[in-house]
Amino acid sequence: MSQNDDWELVARAQAGDTTAFTELVRRYQVPLVHFCQRMVGSLQDAEDLAQDAFVRLHRHLNRLRPDARFSTVLFGIARNLTLNHLRDSRRRGRHQALPLDEQVRAPGGDNPGHRARLEEIETLLKAGLDSLSAEHREVLVLRELQGLDYESIAQVVRCRKGTVKSRIARAREQLRLRLLELGGQEL
Amino acid sequence: MKDRHVLDELSAYIDGEAKDADRITRHLQHCESCARHRIELLKLGAHLRALPQPEESAAFAARVMARIEAQQTARPFWQLNLLIPAFAGTAVLLLVTTLALYGLSLTASSPPMQIAQPRNTWVDEEVVVSELAALINSGADVSMVEEPVLAAEDPLAPDPEAPVTMDEMLTVMAAAAPELAPAEPEFGEEDLEEMISTLASDEVGTLEELLVEYMHEG
Numbered sequence: 001m002s003q004n005d006d007w008e009l010v011a012r013a014q015a016g017d018t019t020a021f022t023e024l025v026r027r028y029q030v031p032l033v034h035f036c037q038r039m040v041g042s043l044q045d046a047e048d049l050a051q052d053a054f055v056r057l058h059r060h061l062n063r064l065r066p067d068a069r070f071s072t073v074l075f076g077i078a079r080n081l082t083l084n085h086l087r088d089s090r091r092r093g094r095h096q097a098l099p100l101d102e103q104v105r106a107p108g109g110d111n112p113g114h115r116a117r118l119e120e121i122e123t124l125l126k127a128g129l130d131s132l133s134a135e136h137r138e139v140l141v142l143r144e145l146q147g148l149d150y151e152s153i154a155q156v157v158r159c160r161k162g163t164v165k166s167r168i169a170r171a172r173e174q175l176r177l178r179l180l181e182l183g184g185q186e187l
Numbered sequence: 188m189k190d191r192h193v194l195d196e197l198s199a200y201i202d203g204e205a206k207d208a209d210r211i212t213r214h215l216q217h218c219e220s221c222a223r224h225r226i227e228l229l230k231l232g233a234h235l236r237a238l239p240q241p242e243e244s245a246a247f248a249a250r251v252m253a254r255i256e257a258q259q260t261a262r263p264f265w266q267l268n269l270l271i272p273a274f275a276g277t278a279v280l281l282l283v284t285t286l287a288l289y290g291l292s293l294t295a296s297s298p299p300m301q302i303a304q305p306r307n308t309w310v311d312e313e314v315v316v317s318e319l320a321a322l323i324n325s326g327a328d329v330s331m332v333e334e335p336v337l338a339a340e341d342p343l344a345p346d347p348e349a350p351v352t353m354d355e356m357l358t359v360m361a362a363a364a365p366e367l368a369p370a371e372p373e374f375g376e377e378d379l380e381e382m383i384s385t386l387a388s389d390e391v392g393t394l395e396e397l398l399v400e401y402m403h404e405g
């Protein structure tokens with residue numbers, strides 16, 4: 001999907017074409033929900049947050065100008081919502097990570113099956129991501145899962161490109177070490 | 188040091204964002220430990236990208252569009268009291284406290300004058316109401332200096348046990364701002380609307396957003 005296409009859809013949506021906006025939602029729902037999911041953990045919460053992001057995008061539709069990549073605008077909104085969500089959950093004491101033993105042992109265990117192995121890796125990665133600070137997790141997720149370049153990530157998280165670079169490096173290193181700690185040597 | 192290790196640069200290198208990519212490439216050809224580290228980072232990325240993605244569902248887009256439609260057909264937020272009586276007092280209270288507590292500036296005359304300092308402690312609503320009324324009476328262009336964040340810790344956030352009613356709130360406002368109240372016995376919805384119409388449209392937008400958000404949270 002090209003950026004031009006996105007902005008074309010935005011222009012049509014601005015003119016009141018709801019099918020154009022629906023198309024934008026359709027295009028970005030999976031990456032956006034995925035981003036939110038990796039940020040907040042729960043798929044259910046992630047879907048709510050991604051919906052919020054689209055609703056908010058629509059509310060500001062007429063203010064949007066094609067001077068940035070559309071995806072950075074959208075992820076920027078979602079990013080703010082996920083950070084608010086994390087902050088609020090922490091405040092309410094709701095975001096309590098599972099004890100690590102439980103997280104890591106849950107699926108798989110000694111099961112030698114391939115599927116179980118994948119699940120084990122997934123659980124390890126989730127626990128590892130969860131152990132990162134939000135500011136490290138967000139840049140890593142935007143880079144690895146959304147494939148954004150450093151410039152775009154800098155726009156989403158509103159910091160300098162050099163900061164993105166060092167944060168991603170640090171996030172990778174922390175995650176790598178955390179996975180080793182959690183027993184993922186042969187990842 | 189011409190050929191130092193490149194561990195610190197490998198992250199940017201694998202992302203295609205390293206400044207000195209040629210030198211790193213050359214180094215990797217003969218340094219086993221850096222080369223091994225690069226492979227580890229690549230594997231880490233591959234594992235992350237292999238995390239299962241959520242599934243696409245038509246229901247998702249439908250829900251988004253339904254929410255958007257619901258908002259568009261909603262009445263202006265200061266009229267919500269007719270639709271949601273229990274929310275009415277809260278709406279006014281939020282409007283008033285938001286304006287007053289997050290720092291108001293008066294731009295009618297230059298230089299901009301700070302009317303109400305942002306407060307650390309929450310004040311009683313009568314003071315807030317009278318400050319707001321004074322501002323509006325002076326013909327001020329009321330603009331918010333700080334981005335308001337209505338957080339859960341807001342002690343004035345409505346207690347679900349004891350909602351402030353519209354009547355209570357209007358009584359407080361009328362008492363604090365008799366100039367705003369019409370000769371008729373009650374300070375009514377139209378006056379409130381007029382009061383709000385003195386705000387710049389983007390401020391109203393911000394308030395509306397806050398209220399909509401608040402409603403979703405509540």
Ligand SMILES: [Zn+2]
Pocket residue numbers: 191192193194214218219220221222
């Ligand atoms: Zn080396």
